[in-house]
Amino acid sequence: MTFAWYGHLRFRSLPLVIVILASWGIAFFEYCFQVPANRIGYNCYNAVQLKTIQEAITLIVFSFFSVLYLREQFKWNYLVGFIFIVLAVFFIFKK
Secondary structure, eight states: OHHHHHGGGGOTTSOHHHHHHHHHHHHHHHHHHHHHHHHHHTTTSOHHHHHHHHHHHHHHHHHHHHHHTSOOOOOHHHHHHHHHHHHHHHHHHOO
């Protein structure tokens, strides 16, 4: 979803309607994988744990995406925030 939602930011001159259609096209295929993955994952994890996994993966992917694709700087406070998110993941999965 990262590319579908943020990939167009490098193409600001394109008309918004084209960007929306392209993003929906990309998102459609991602949803085709995500929905079955959630169905399968729900056999092992509860909904909160599935959402936590999804958010953690999204933030990791987005970090690389923003630095490598959008060429944005990764700042120290982002790292500190991500450390807190890792702690949240720890507590959500703690038995």
